[in-house]
Amino acid sequence: MQNKRQNICIAIDGYAGTGKSSLGKLLATDLNFCFLSTGSLYRAMAYKCLTNGVDVHDKQQILDALKDTTVDIVFKDDTPYVVLNGQLIKEELLHTKEIDALTPFVAKHQEIREKALFVQQDLVKTKNIVLEGRDIGTVVAPDAEIKLFFTASPEVRAERRLQQHKESGENVGYEEVLQNIIMRDFEDANRKISPLKPAEDAVMIDTSHTTLQDTSKKIYGLVFNKMQQILNSNSDIEVSENLITLNSEKQM
Ligand code: C5P
Numbered sequence: 001m002q003n004k005r006q007n008i009c010i011a012i013d014g015y016a017g018t019g020k021s022s023l024g025k026l027l028a029t030d031l032n033f034c035f036l037s038t039g040s041l042y043r044a045m046a047y048k049c050l051t052n053g054v055d056v057h058d059k060q061q062i063l064d065a066l067k068d069t070t071v072d073i074v075f076k077d078d079t080p081y082v083v084l085n086g087q088l089i090k091e092e093l094l095h096t097k098e099i100d101a102l103t104p105f106v107a108k109h110q111e112i113r114e115k116a117l118f119v120q121q122d123l124v125k126t127k128n129i130v131l132e133g134r135d136i137g138t139v140v141a142p143d144a145e146i147k148l149f150f151t152a153s154p155e156v157r158a159e160r161r162l163q164q165h166k167e168s169g170e171n172v173g174y175e176e177v178l179q180n181i182i183m184r185d186f187e188d189a190n191r192k193i194s195p196l197k198p199a200e201d202a203v204m205i206d207t208s209h210t211t212l213q214d215t216s217k218k219i220y221g222l223v224f225n226k227m228q229q230i231l232n233s234n235s236d237i238e239v240s241e242n243l244i245t246l247n248s249e250k251q252m
Pocket residue numbers: 016037038039040042043103104105107108132133134135136184188
């Protein structure tokens with residue numbers, strides 16, 4: 001018999017730069033859930049490859065570099081940190097344009113995905129959590145209570161990413177960011193293992209022409225309806241009444 005889950009998982013998948021992380025963080029804060037951008041696990045492994053001079057187009061080199069590497073997530077005051085071989089990796093090291101570009105080539109291999117899968121599924125078992133990524137609703141947490149899939153045009157996403165790069169002081173142009181986004185979409189959506197695609201029961205959210213506030217209103221409506229259902233059902237999952245009424249004014 002399958003073990004029933006005791007926790008709630010909200011799965012947010014979709015393309016880079018669609019606002020998944022901003023929305024996921026907001027939602028997690030309001031629900032008092034943990035939040036993890038699961039890309040950080042793959043980014044950390046790509047970082048190790050980069051610092052070890054690995055050619056990321058050579059699978060064997062990647063596997064050799066990461067063979068004995070452990071990857072984990074620790075939460076400190078609800079903020080997640082990636083830990084590689086017991087060493088905490090600073091977030092800013094993982095969000096450079098080099099790491100953006102290298103990560104899909106590391107993340108496409110089964111052996112690498114298994115390391116990340118183990119960590120993510122352990123979190124799903126033990127925490128109320130909003131997980132953001134590419135394969136959460138399809139592979140990591142196929143029984144997530146809520147599944148969202150974010151899309152937006154590549155041009156809009158490139159503008160958003162450009163802004164983020166500028167804010168972190170990185171010198172990069174629009175065209176470079178756009179090409180990087182198109183390349184990443186292609187690599188993530190066309191890999192053999194756990195490709196980026198919506199789960200059959202995912203709710204599609206197009207953020208091309210909406211603000212974070214508009215998107216959040218729509219999603220809050222959805223999330224709180226679902227929470228109400230969980231509370232009303234015979235589910236083993238305990239949802240506090242608080243959660244249902246909390247921020248109900250944020251709904252559409
Ligand atoms: O979401 P983020 O931009 O941090 O993801 C970086 C990369 O990590 C993605 O382009 C993708 O190659 C990989 N990734 C993945 N599966 C996830 C999350 C991220 O393959 N669940």
